[in-house]
Amino acid sequence: MKRLDNRVAIITGGASGIGKAAVEKFVAEGARVAIWDMNEEHGNALVAAMDGKASFYKVNTANSDEVNAAAEKVIADFGKVDILVNNAGITRDATLLKMTDEQWDAVINVNLKGVFNCTRALAGHFKDNGYGRIVNTSSVVGLYGNFGQSNYVATKAGVIGMTKTWAKEFGKYGITSNAVAPGFIATDMVKSMPEKVLDMMKDKAPLKRLGQPEDIANAYAFLASDEASFISGTVLSVDGAVTI
Ligand code: NAI
Known part of the structure; x- marks a missing residue:
């Protein structure tokens, strides 16, 4: 018996980076996966x-009409959804005095409203089924702030607030809601940073390395599994201890 046998998961931002590793992990653990x-x-x-265990849906999570339609389609295609991993996210970095309205709005729309849109679209279904796993992607910067990321940090801190709120609103229906706070993970989002900065980050972490997408995918799979059935409203840091 695998950890996610008979489960159906939606993984947003599942086409690359951490999301891609999550799709691979969830399929390896027995789930069928809808990639948004x-x-x-x-x-x-x-x-x-x-191998037929995953399907792709072109969805902009910032657009609630697209999200609602995709939720209906996935439920029709797979018969049900058990797990929602709100992983899609973007950055548009600038220090506060240089940050434009466009940069602010773009990041809020995907990282905050997108998470709201997707969870709202699935929560009724989870409630009707008496079962659901919501796994949200925050970030260590949502806990501690970060230079040049007012917009991104606001969303990642907001995701923590929503995670706890949904744990309170939906716990009685057998639904858990948790967040993962990744440290610096070697994906395209981070690889574009200067080598010097990456070396500094590695050095700062007691485990002396960047995280790999699989490190986060493993945490998603745990929180999505029945092994985590009494865990809700938590933020799991997966960061090589960079924040202690
Ligand atoms: P990535 O840029 O490698 O992948 C993000 C994926 O999301 C892409 O496939 C992209 O097409 C998709 N996406 C972007 N906007 C979307 C939208 N509106 N609708 C649907 N899909 C959309 O990013 P990465 O590094 O894999 O990040 C995944 C999550 O982890 C994000 O929420 C990010 O904020 C978070 N995170 C990443 C860290 C890192 O060091 N890489 C650290 C902390 C958090």
């Missing part, structure tokens, strides 16, 4: 490697 992403090319390539 805007990158069709990466999404379809991943689906082709998943």
